[in-house]
Amino acid sequence: MTRDEAIELLGCNLSELADSLGITTAAVARWNKEQIPRLREYQIRDIAAVRLKSHETQQNVAHANN
Numbered sequence: 528m529t530r531d532e533a534i535e536l537l538g539c540n541l542s543e544l545a546d547s548l549g550i551t552t553a554a555v556a557r558w559n560k561e562q563i564p565r566l567r568e569y570q571i572r573d574i575a576a577v578r579l580k581s582h583e584t585q586q587n588v589a590h591a592n593n
Contacts, residue, residue, distance in 0.1 A: 528562070528563055529560060529561055529562065530555070530558050531560070533563055533568070536572075536575050537571065537574060537575055537578070541555055547571075548570060548571070
């Protein structure tokens with residue numbers, strides 16, 4: 528996964544990506560743009576999955592209340 532793909536997947540900017548991972552923006556900026564660290568990729572995919580699940584749950588609740 529590239530750094531840009533990570534940013535796109537989470538729908539954020541560099542600073543927000545760093546915050547999501549609990550690291551500094553400088554640390555993210557030092558990543559190779561073409562291949563982020565593998566463990567960070569797993570972390571980003573987990574964050575994206577949780578956000579998607581949360582969004583789906585919110586939509587289901589909203590539809591149930593209508």
